Amino acid sequence: MSEPWADWEHVLKLDPDKELYEDDTFADVAACGTDALEIGGTLGMTEEKMVSYIEAAAEYDIPIYQEPSNPSVVVDTPALDGYLVPVVFNAGDVFWVTGAHKEWVRIENGMNWEKTTTEAYIVMNPEASVAEYTDADCDLAADDVAAYAEVAEQMFGQDVVYVEYSGTLGDPEKVRAAQDALEESTLFYGGGIHDYESAKTMGEHADVVVVGDLVHDHGVDAVTETVNGAKDA
Numbered sequence: 001m002s003e004p005w006a007d008w009e010h011v012l013k014l015d016p017d018k019e020l021y022e023d024d025t026f027a028d029v030a031a032c033g034t035d036a037l038e039i040g041g042t043l044g045m046t047e048e049k050m051v052s053y054i055e056a057a058a059e060y061d062i063p064i065y066q067e068p069s070n071p072s073v074v075v076d077t078p079a080l081d082g083y084l085v086p087v088v089f090n091a092g093d094v095f096w097v098t099g100a101h102k103e104w105v106r107i108e109n110g111m112n113w114e115k116t117t118t119e120a121y122i123v124m125n126p127e128a129s130v131a132e133y134t135d136a137d138c139d140l141a142a143d144d145v146a147a148y149a150e151v152a153e154q155m156f157g158q159d160v161v162y163v164e165y166s167g168t169l170g171d172p173e174k175v176r177a178a179q180d181a182l183e184e185s186t187l188f189y190g191g192g193i194h195d196y197e198s199a200k201t202m203g204e205h206a207d208v209v210v211v212g213d214l215v216h217d218h219g220v221d222a223v224t225e226t227v228n229g230a231k232d233a
């Protein structure tokens with residue numbers, strides 16, 4: 001049976017450390033046309049902020065996945081369809097490859113493996129908090145990105161590979177290189193998607209376009225444009 005993300009084209013990532021835009025509501029967010037919500041962020045995250053976003057989104061009929069940035073913010077609730085847990089393949093600190101994950105399994109009272117999937121992150125924007133946080137080596141050419149993607153799928157069995165340019169629009173050639181290197185795995189692209197064209201461009205190379213900051217900074221109507229771009233790609 002294929003995993004749900006095999007059918008996704010667009011994901012909206014909500015950061016519980018940020019507010020929704022102006023008069024936008026969670027009902028508006030849920031109706032924007034995206035295939036799923038991912039809830040997570042790097043800075044200022046707490047379990048309380050996570051819970052309030054997950055509970056608000058759970059009122060609506062849309063898949064919700066938590067993307068925890070560390071073990072202490074993981075929320076155990078039936079409101080979640082699952083956990084998408086980053087593993088940063090180009091991290092400088094092994095804590096973000098296996099260390100945090102080991103700590104999570106150690107402190108949990110039994111894991112819900114059915115609901116847990118890892119995302120093989122390739123972090124590409126050195127200015128992003130996620131790059132600083134994980135001490136990622138972002139100095140990667142297209143063939144480096146392709147090789148990381150292939151290693152993730154073929155050697156580590158990763159079903160989701162995520163080219164992450166958080167905060168800036170990336171190089172489509174590097175996204176395409178990752179796609180060309182993959183056989184079955186689903187390629188997520190995130191970073192700087194802000195309109196129909198940018199979503200369409202990245203959607204031509206990635207399987208799933210992830211939109212983050214736009215929903216907080218410009219609102220749901222702007223996100224709907226990106227849904228259209230991703231679906232037309």
Ligand SMILES: CC(C)=CCC/C(C)=C/CC/C(C)=C/CC/C(C)=C/COP(=O)(O)OP(=O)(O)O
Nearest residue numbers: 041042043069070071086100101128129130166
């Ligand atoms: C084992 C568990 C439960 C967690 C560890 C998970 C790992 C390895 C996290 C490291 C990578 C990370 C922080 C992922 C969070 C998702 C993400 C990339 C959010 C975007 O971050 P930015 O846009 O850089 O941050 P802000 O928007 O908060 O500034």
Ligand SMILES: O=P(O)(O)OC[C@@H](O)CO
Nearest residue numbers: 166167190191192212213
């Ligand atoms: O916030 P933006 O730049 O849209 O990035 C989306 C996502 O990839 C962040 O993890």
Ligand SMILES: [Mg+2]
Nearest residue numbers: 166167212213
């Ligand atoms: Mg961000």
